Amino acid sequence: MGEASLKKLPLDALWRASAKKFGDFAGYDMPLEFGGQVGGLIPEHNWTRTNAGLFDVSHMGPCFFALPKGHGLEGDEAHKAVSAIIEELVPGDIQGLKPGQVRYTTLLNADGGCLDDLMIARPAEPGAAGDLYIVVNAGTKEQDFALIAQNAGARANLVRADDRCLLALQGPAAEAVARAVIADELGAMTFMQVKRFDAFGRLTITRSGYTGEDGYEILVRAEQATALAEALLAHGDVKPIGLGARDSLRLEAGLCLYGHELDETISPIEADLAWIIQKRRRGLGDFPGGARILKELAEGPVRKRVGIRPLDRAPARDGVEIQVDGRKIGVVTSGGFSPILNAPVSMGYVETAFATPGTKVDLIVRGTPRAGEIVPLPFVPHRYKKG
């Protein structure tokens, strides 16, 4: 694909001034690394872990999914009605969301494989009862939106919001910065909550992220986005961070990347995401691939997502074969370098018998077996602000 056909972020002009490298991700021309003192993948990574990083993730797929106008339902009833429709596609208890609560879940195919991973939020505002705020991945958004809309038919409407900007503010300084720049009430939100704010037009903000740090993801209209980004960047604790560090941060945090740790063949149980299927849905098993998923919950999956530490300095990246006693027992799905551990780290899938932390494995890097060990995830502890 030529660069001419890449889509530009609404804030492209802002990033052109400071980013050092751009690259294609899911058809968007994205800043990969920034310049200056904190520029470069490792400095940007470390800055996010110690201060606050601002990420432009406007390539992703935010949307609103709502009952048709004049539905006549209120409060929990309206929420249950719209949630029942989306629950036909995901295994999470969406009906059980409290106002202002967000849940991480997966879109499933009939075999219980993951079509995408996504966030679903119930707005806090009573006037928005019957609406859901959903954010899907960039590379899958066209198929996801089509699937969700088609499945709903006339029962609910999907309104895309990917013409807006989605900015992520992540790191230990995120709360103080967000309170100073946007609204003091942001301090009262806890991890996986959502709220609207009348600032910079109107913002929809979730306390969530993809780094393992505390922080926020902020949906802002494109017209207001430059002003918001500039106000955040004007704060001394905030630096812009590229997609390169976004990937190393999520890898350290042990978070799945669709197309790597998740795909159409992988179930949430194999991905070690059993926690995303709440009790009510387990009892019912009424989601696509329910039979497989309930069986895996009861008996264990044949393969499992694990953390892996290569024991020397060579990174073991996506596609590296994992062996025990010369036999292939798995494959690496993401691998790179952890700036915090100052060592290579990987995630991958292994046969369940070899998934216990402490298991020694061989990582076949460029034809040479290198010693590795299965370890618990995450590699770096999460620092979410739990309620």
Add this chain to the structure above:
Amino acid sequence: MTTKYTKDHEWVRIEGDVAVVGISTFAAEQLGDVVYVELPAIGKQVKQGGDMAVVESAKAASDVYAPVSGEIIAVNDALNGNPEKVNEGAEGDGWFCKIRIANAGEADALMDASAYADFAKA
């Protein structure tokens, strides 16, 4: 003693019948932080343009090709513990290995510093 460059961004400095090789400062800047260098075994025969080493930045692995043919007679062991030397001095302390040159004259066709500077800019 002049330094020559390949279009794959390796440099080579000829010292008698020995070539000292590494990756260019431009290449190191493009790669970003180097976190691992896989060096060849001493005694290995390499061919001009053939695989010689692998350099891993935080984001990706890249092949490094031999700028001249010959036998690997030394490697820069300091890179094992301190791969960041490649970023700090790609064309100095960050050298990769030394090759005993098999075909004198092979390096003649490579770019000199000013030709390489133009090439890297293009």
